[in-house]
Amino acid sequence: MPRRNKKNTKNRGVDSNSEDDSYNDNVSVYSYASENAPSSVNDSDELSSNERFEEKFSQALENATEKSAQTRAMALQSICEILMHRYMPEYVEDRKMTLIDCIEKSLRRGKGAEQVWGARLAPLLVLQLNGDENILKALNQFLLTTVQDKTVSFDARAKCCTALGLLNFLSAEDIGEFLNLMQFFEGIFSGSYLRGDDKTPISVSAEAGTLHAEALSAWGLLLTVLPAGDFVSWMSSGQSMLPSFKRLMGLLQSPHLDVRVAAGETLALILECGRSHDEDFLEEYLGDLIDTVKQLATDSHKYRAKRDRKAQRATFRDVLHYLEEDISPEINIRFGNECLVLDSWAIHHQYAALCAVMGPGMSSHLQENDFVRDIFQLGTKLNVTNELGKGKQSKLERHLMNAAAFKARTKSRGKNRDKRTAVFT
Structure with missing residues (x-):
């Protein structure tokens, strides 16, 4: 199959388990030296930064095999934070078997936080190693087994769903396997379906709701x-x-x-995908859907938390605008001297899925990680030193570059979508 249609979804936010407060070494990662600084100083700073990260990584990898569960969990968290902020494929390549072993043991034998960080490490490893197919297949099985184990915490199972969706999105090989996995995810979020009398199930806890939302988002991806x-x-x-x-x-x-927001974005995504092929796709549901979305976009019920009401209204205003005007929300993501335009629900969804894994290091990977750049069709990464020497681009230059990138991406999507076919027996 040709490289997938590179789109993404609405940025529902970077993973709430923010590592910003506990991770203090990333200043050197994001800080680009002044254009007036000597290149030898820049090279020296970069070398010392790499050495610090590699030393921390090696120590964390050693701690991940300790007997203490707390020590192992903290070590996996440290490894994840480093891989979020730093693109270091050669260094990771030499240690990939050890990392796979750590992920397997954390998912099979660990509990709670250890399983959560083990699941989060899986897609980070694949993104560092350019989507290595053998690693994808090995990690898939560990994650599937953990999601199916109902003795595992809801949080760990939710992170496994996120990882499973992203790993299979990155592989983009077999439509049949995709459909099987999508049915698997539906088996999870169907727990939040309305009952036969159109009443909401009362047995779904907040933790189970989070699991259902992650499974639905992975289905949408x-x-x-x-x-x-x-x-x-x-x-x-x-x-x-x-x-x-x-x-x-x-x-x-x-x-x-979480379930309401994931459902709203997924419904918009379904309509966007269908409308690209049939303008009247699911038109019979549109009236009822618009009425429901309007209520959610103006919800002022006091029994909901103020922050929840604000997040819900923001999401469903965008959904309503799309349903009524057929206009997707557009967001410009700036990183370095470049810009990524999120101009459809699909590309919003893809971007949000990667943000959930990369966290605050997403900007760094957009600049440095060739595999991530390929997903969003950003082309060859820029030479930062040369770009700094050229000076800041004018507004017109940026506009023309974005317009050209948008046109090329739109043409590529159309071609890829037409060429893909699936055969089932």
């Missing part, structure tokens, strides 16, 4: 690489391989904010 024509055919025919649109609409009534 895989949707962004399905051929639009095939997807429309499957949804329109009511085949059981995909959930019904009406049932997904019912998730908007969930008592949990």
